[in-house]
Amino acid sequence: MIRHVRVLVANRPRLIRELILATIADQPDIEVVGEVKNEADLLPTVEEQRPDFLIVALDSPESRPPVCDILLSKFPDMKILAVAPEHNSSVFYWASIDIHSFDVEASEEGLLGVLRGPGRRAGGYQ
Amino acid sequence: MEKDIVGSSIHIFLLSQNRLLLEALTRILRKRAEFEVVQAAPYSSETLSIIAESGCEVLLIDSSVTELYGFQLIQDVVDAIPGLKVLMIGMDEDETVFLRAISCGAAGFVLKDASAMDVVAAIRTITRDEAICPPRLCLSLFRYVASTRTSLPNVRVKSQLGLTRRQQQLVPLIAQGLTNKEIASQLNLSEQTVKNHVHRMLQKVGADDRLSVVEMVKVNQIFL
Secondary structure: OOOOEEEEEOOOOHHHHHHHHHHHHOOOOEEEEEEOOOHHHHHHHHHHHOOOEEEEEOOOOOOOOHHHHHHHHHOOOOEEEEEOOOOOOEEEEEEEOEEEEEEEOOOHHHHHHHHHOHHHOOOOOO | OOOOOOOOOEEEEEEOOOHHHHHHHHHHHHOOOOEEEEEEEOOOOOHHHHHHHHOOOEEEEEHHHHHHHOOHHHHHHHHHOOOOEEEEEEOOOOHHHHHHHHHOOOOEEEEOOOOHHHHHHHHHHHHOOOOEOOHHHHHHHHHHHHHHHHOHHHHHHHHHHOOOHHHHHHHHHHHOOOOHHHHHHHHOOOHHHHHHHHHHHHHHHOOOOHHHHHHHHHHHHHOO
């Protein structure tokens, strides 16, 4: 049996979060393990759920959301997808010694591609 | 709820620069038999004609479009397509954006901190010939209307009826039933000057007699 990708959805604003949740809910191989509405709940929820992926808001496409540094140092196996609420922009972050990133197409295909992508296999990203 | 689905679904056109928003909103709306998404696309120079040809009853537009291309499109589609309802999704609680959207003819306004269900409910609301917006922005609208009302006699009467300040000054005096002679003495003018003013006022507003001028000014003041 294929193990589901476990995703925690924590991005803002609410409408974008719900649209992403609706997209993921339709995928049989991806499981939503939680929805975080307030940033204060983020760390405890990640600690409790230990998701494979965390989806957060990308407020500024030029800079990495500060939460990435804190969470990736504490949970180096987790991967983070930051989605801009207003523009076509999303970035994928993961850690191995350092934090790496690459731009993802801000579409359902781009988003689902990252969640299902080679990140599920050890050492998949270069 | 029993509903005749065939032929009664609401045709929706989605317009946004955000591809994920277009795709995910389409996904949610298509699950409801009452809605049919006729097209989901970003803005292009052909957008107005594409919307017109799509036969949609509702245009759902978000602030990513107005930020880049302005609000004129809302006015253009509302003018060009009779009966079309525009629902705008705004990013922030920005009353300038809200007031511009509704002044261009949007019938509904929701924010991105709304739920997906709120968007669905807003689409239903505007197709029932009702308006919808967040309560706090509704307050901005009330305040705006109130501020327009107080500045009204000078600005509006002048722009709408084309009366000069002196002529506006005559209106309340005419309304009191004063004669030209009485008005002249109150304003330190000659009777002939007052007569000339009244004559020009009648011509300007197309009134038959002096009291009609007063009535027309009153009507203009009530309707903004």
